[in-house]
Amino acid sequence: MEVGIVGYGAYVPRHRIKVEEIAKVWGADAPSYKRGLMLQEKSVPTPDQDTITMSVEAGRHALVRAGIDPAKIGAIYIGSESHPYAVKPSGTVVAEALGGTPDIHCADFEFACKAGSEAMFVSLSLVRAGEMDFALAIGADTSQGAPGDALEYSASAGAAAFIFGHENIAAVCETTYSYTTDTPDFWRREYQFYPRHAGRYTGEPAYFKHVLSCARGLMEKANVTPDDFRWAVFHQPNGKFPMRAAKELGFSKEKVEQGWLVPTLGNTYSGSSPMGLTAILDKAEPGDKIFMVSYGSGAGSDGFIWRVTDRIREIQDKAPQTREQLENNPIYIDYGTYAKYRGKIRKLAES
Amino acid sequence: MIGSARYWREIPQRYRYEAGKCTGCDKIFFPPRNVCSKCRGQEFETVTLAKNGEVEAFTIIRVAPSGFQDESPYAVGVIRLEDGVKVTAQITDCDLEKLAIGDQVSREFRLVQQDGESGILCYGYKFVPRG
Ligand SMILES: [Zn+2]
Numbered sequence: 486m487e488v489g490i491v492g493y494g495a496y497v498p499r500h501r502i503k504v505e506e507i508a509k510v511w512g513a514d515a516p517s518y519k520r521g522l523m524l525q526e527k528s529v530p531t532p533d534q535d536t537i538t539m540s541v542e543a544g545r546h547a548l549v550r551a552g553i554d555p556a557k558i559g560a561i562y563i564g565s566e567s568h569p570y571a572v573k574p575s576g577t578v579v580a581e582a583l584g585g586t587p588d589i590h591c592a593d594f595e596f597a598c599k600a601g602s603e604a605m606f607v608s609l610s611l612v613r614a615g616e617m618d619f620a621l622a623i624g625a626d627t628s629q630g631a632p633g634d635a636l637e638y639s640a641s642a643g644a645a646a647f648i649f650g651h652e653n654i655a656a657v658c659e660t661t662y663s664y665t666t667d668t669p670d671f672w673r674r675e676y677q678f679y680p681r682h683a684g685r686y687t688g689e690p691a692y693f694k695h696v697l698s699c700a701r702g703l704m705e706k707a708n709v710t711p712d713d714f715r716w717a718v719f720h721q722p723n724g725k726f727p728m729r730a731a732k733e734l735g736f737s738k739e740k741v742e743q744g745w746l747v748p749t750l751g752n753t754y755s756g757s758s759p760m761g762l763t764a765i766l767d768k769a770e771p772g773d774k775i776f777m778v779s780y781g782s783g784a785g786s787d788g789f790i791w792r793v794t795d796r797i798r799e800i801q802d803k804a805p806q807t808r809e810q811l812e813n814n815p816i817y818i819d820y821g822t823y824a825k826y827r828g829k830i831r832k833l834a835e836s
Numbered sequence: 837m838i839g840s841a842r843y844w845r846e847i848p849q850r851y852r853y854e855a856g857k858c859t860g861c862d863k864i865f866f867p868p869r870n871v872c873s874k875c876r877g878q879e880f881e882t883v884t885l886a887k888n889g890e891v892e893a894f895t896i897i898r899v900a901p902s903g904f905q906d907e908s909p910y911a912v913g914v915i916r917l918e919d920g921v922k923v924t925a926q927i928t929d930c931d932l933e934k935l936a937i938g939d940q941v942s943r944e945f946r947l948v949q950q951d952g953e954s955g956i957l958c959y960g961y962k963f964v965p966r967g
Contacts, residue, residue, distance in 0.1 A: 499929050499964075532906065533928065533946040537959060541851075541945040569947075569957055578959060582851040582945060813967070816929065825906070 488613045489654035489791070491553070492800065494546020495763040496539045496625075496644045497750065497810040500529040502823045504638055510820045511633045518638055523724020527641035527751025528811075529818060532826055536565045536625045537575045539644035539756075541582045544623060546804035547646040548583060550655075551619070555584035558648065559617025561591050562607055564600025564755045566673075567627045568593050579623070590617075597671060598720055599781025600624065601645065601755035606787055609649040609658050619650045626754035631679035632829055639723050641751025645759035645807075655800055656766060656775065656791040660707040663787045664699035671782035682782075688726070691784050696720065696730045699786030700778045707790055711735040715773040718744035718761035720780035722752045736776070743768055750811055755781075762791075764807040769793045838949065843958050850960035853943070855921060856880035864921050888966060889917035891939045896932055903949055911935055915963055929964040940966040 503526045508515035519525060530539070540563055548555055561580045568575045576591040594600040594607075601624015608620035625644035630636025649658075670691035673680035683691075696719055704710060711717070717736040719727035724747050731741045744761030753760055758779040765775055775791040824830050848854040849867050856868030860877030866885055871878055894913030897904070904910070911927040913935075926948075927941060941963040948960040 531928070533948070533962065535947060535957075537957075538945045538947060541959075545945075578851070581847055582959070584852055814965070 486613060486615070486651055487654060487657050488609050488649060488651050489657040489794075490647050490766070491619070491650035491653050491655060492547040492549070492551025492648040493655070493763050493766055494543045494548075494550060494646050494804050495760050495807040495810065496542035496546070497807065498528045498530045498534050498539070498642050499814065499816050500531060500826070501526045501749075501815045501817050502529050502820070503817065506820050506823075507638055521725070522635075522638060523728070523748055524638055524751065525748050527639060528643055528753070529823055529826060530627045530642040532828075534642065535569045535627055536563065536567050536644070537569055537578045539627070539642065540575065540579045540623045540625045540646065543625065543644035543646035544579055544583050544621060547621070547648050549804045550800040551648040551650070552800075552803075553619060553648065553650070556588065558583075558585045558589060558619045558621050560608060560611055560620040561585060561589055561623070562594050562604035562621070563623045563625060564594035564596070564602070564604040565625050566595060566597055566600065566754055568595075583621075585621070596785065597781035597783050598626075598722070598752075598754040598757055599779045599785055599787055601759045602777075602779035602787035602789070603781075605647055605649075605759065605789070606661055606663070608647070612649045612651055619648055622647050622649065624755040624757075624759040626756055628752070628754045629679055629827060632824075634679070636680070636682065639747070639752040641753050643750060643753035643756040643760050645756050645763050647759070653796055654794055655796045656769075656793050659790040659792050660703060661787070661789050662699060662703040662706050663785060664695055664702055665785035666695070668695075668782075668784035670784055687782070691782060692720070692722065692726055692780055693730060693733075695784050695786040696778050696780050697733060699788045700730070700734050700776070703776075703778070703788035703790065709790070711740075711776070713774055714740060714776045716743060716765045716769065717741050717776040718758050718765060719778050720758045720786070721745065721747035721761065722757070722780075724748045730778075746807070746811060760807060766793070766797065767801055767806040767808065769797055771795045771797060838958060840956055843956065850948075850958075851945070853885040853961065854882050855885050857883045864919060866921050866923060885921055885923070886918035888940065888942045889915040889963070891927065891935070891937055891941060892916045892922065893937065894927060894935060913963070915941060926962040927964070928962045942966045
């Protein structure tokens with residue numbers, strides 16, 4: 486049975502902070518960050534935005550594109566490392582807001598930045614197994630980097646949602662592959678506010694090993710080469726890593742650019758490669774093939790091969806496109822406002 | 837602060853904007869009612885409020901009540917939705933100096949209140965500039 490994406494949607498918060506504004510506060514050299522990490526600015530969630538609110542908005546866009554009755558969705562899985570509650574699912578709020586309750590399976594997923602892509606795999610697999618007609622997977626995050634840490638220039642906010650089904654498919658899932666090892670490159674212990682990372686170690690043995698191994702494994706499993714694809718999207722912790730991964734694998738810059746949102750969006754963690762996929766679907770044409778590889782620290786990569794169908798044309802304009810949300814009417818804020826929005830300012834405890 | 841029980845009871849309105857439409861005269865009530873104030877009808881169908889509307893009146897809150905101090909200044913407005921229903925809600929992601937009557941806005945799902953550092957998170961709707 487063919488299974489794939491029947492509706493998709495993204496949500497990008499409107500607020501942005503520029504690399505220069507962060508660098509100024511820490512006495513860092515903005516041009517070298519911009520060049521080195523290929524980052525210009527990043528999205529910032531307001532205090533009233535979190536993984537749940539962005540998931541609802543992205544989910545609504547996906548529902549509009551799918552054109553289905555939300556009561557028919559059999560499962561909702563939200564992948565995030567910034568679920569608003571430590572105990573209490575994000576998925577129940579989102580399912581209730583979208584009109585999917587009460588006949589629905591629900592659990593929140595966690596696996597650093599690949600929780601969203603794992604939610605996608607499980608959702609499409611449940612549809613493929615015949616357990617349900619539709620399943621909804623979301624990748625969303627409002628992640629934080631410690632003040633002054635390199636991650637502060639990239640950690641941003643956004644969400645992508647996908648509804649999987651077996652009829653009226655807009656992008657068929659042709660092949661999947663996952664590559665996982667135990668690699669302590671990035672972590673956050675319980676009750677710690679900011680994550681820690683293993684510095685330069687996050688590159689070679691972590692990101693590149695998993696992304697490249699997953700990509701090669703996926704191509705071998707499907708017996709394809711980069712020439713078979715019009716588009717490719719990789720996890721985007723900064724601008725440089727996905728471009729280098731693409732080059733090593735033999736995907737040209739042209740194939741990667743449409744889904745390469747990180748220079749002006751930042752790293753949306755669980756939303757990263759899924760949001761890149763939504764930007765590609767916004768512009769894809771029937772017959773196009775899309776190559777996708779996520780990455781989550783800890784560590785693992787999920788790979789997907791998508792084949793776009795004729796139905797894509799009917800749904801692309803039914804909801805706000807991803808790059809349109811990224812480019813239209815951003816609101817720029819200074820570091821003080823950013824610090825307040827992100828809870829970085831120590832205040833008196835409320836009495 | 838709204839209690840957990842009341843918040844839970846209001847979820848259909850807070851999350852899904854469910855209103856009651858009188859089957860006798862088509863008047864829409866939000867929140868829903870048991871008796872229509874126009875035709876005294878008692879039968880209603882559930883409808884979803886329109887997403888878009890325009891600002892009919894607004895005020896800027898500079899001295900906020902408890903629980904909202906961190907947000908001030910912020911705008912609260914009466915929005916006339918495309919289906920004719922008026923709702924009162926916060927207007928956000930906008931330049932308070934430029935906010936004006938007649939501005940086109942659309943609804944977004946947001947965190948509306950939180951019960952301190954350890955209580956429940958209350959979600960609902962706010963309005964943002966359209967486009
Ligand atoms: Zn009536």
